[in-house]
Amino acid sequence: xxxxxxxxxxxxxxxxxxxxxxxxxxxxxxxxxxxxxxxxxxxxxxxxxxxxxxxxxxxxxxxxxxxxxxxxxxxxxxxxxxxxxxxxxxxxxxxxxxxxxxxxxxxxxxxxxxxxxxxxxxxxxxxxxxxxxxxxxxxxxxxxxxxxxxxxxxxxxxxxxxxxxxxxxxxxxxxxxxxxxxxxxxxxxxxxxxxxxxxxxxxxxxxxxxxxxxxxxxxxxxxxxxxxxxxx
Numbered sequence: 661x662x663x664x665x666x667x668x669x670x671x672x673x674x675x676x677x678x679x680x681x682x683x684x685x686x687x688x689x690x691x692x693x694x695x696x697x698x699x700x701x702x703x704x705x706x707x708x709x710x711x712x713x714x715x716x717x718x719x720x721x722x723x724x725x726x727x728x729x730x731x732x733x734x735x736x737x738x739x740x741x742x743x744x745x746x747x748x749x750x751x752x753x754x755x756x757x758x759x760x761x762x763x764x765x766x767x768x769x770x771x772x773x774x775x776x777x778x779x780x781x782x783x784x785x786x787x788x789x790x791x792x793x794x795x796x797x798x799x800x801x802x803x804x805x806x807x808x809x810x811x812x813x814x815x816x817x818x819x820x821x822x823x824x825x826x827x828x829x830x831x832x833x834x835x836x837x838x839x840x841x842x843x844x845x846x847x848x849x850x851x852x853x854x855x856x857x858x859x860x861x862x863x864x865x866x867x868x869x870x871x872x873x874x875x876x877x878x879x880x881x882x883x884x885x886x887x888x889x890x891x892x
Contacts, residue, residue: 663705664704665743666744667708667709668708669746670711680706680709689747696745708727708744712755714755715756718767725771728771730742746775746776753765761797780795839873840887843884844887847862847888873887
């Protein structure tokens with residue numbers, strides 16, 4: 661099962677509260693994140709959270725940027741196991757003091773490929789100008805209730821589909837990476853007794869036949885070889 665990595669921003673209630681998933685300010689965020697994780701048959705893992713009633717500088721979001729900086733270390737051509745999801749970009753800017761909003765926006769743009777919100781379903785640097793302005797100024801209304809499909813326009817439904825595809829691609833990428841790493845560990849273990857053993861011999865072994873890819877199917881020689889190259 662792939663991991664759906666979530667981030668929480670707590671802006672009210674007690675600062676020191678454990679467990680974090682029972683914090684009053686986390687309930688709505690967790691509902692959105694859990695619902696998305698379940699839709700993609702992934703396991704939700706909260707990998708970071710910050711508490712800030714007001715955001716004046718990056719120092720108020722130490723855990724967010726710790727995770728994003730870690731994600732930035734991954735090669736651009738590899739599946740990023742540190743990609744994180746937040747329920748709504750606007751949550752960050754709603755409590756950011758006006759004089760720091762532009763600076764925060766610019767820093768987040770540097771990490772645009774490593775964080776996705778579930779409201780827009782796309783990176784910050786791909787948002788339309790009007791939406792970006794509404795988010796950056798903290799003026800985008802808080803989303804309380806999901807509109808019914810019957811009441812949505814064709815444009816809204818198309819945007820929803822595009823959002824789902826983007827999130828799904830991230831989750832699938834994570835699952836593929838985990839399967840490739842499992843394959844590599846099995847191959848390394850198989851040839852531990854004799855480093856000269858080739859990949860073809862491993863493919864013909866019972867150990868290889870027991871492995872499954874991210875879709876639950878058996879590996880083929882070519883697909884396994886491609887997967888190994890992706891994690892080398």
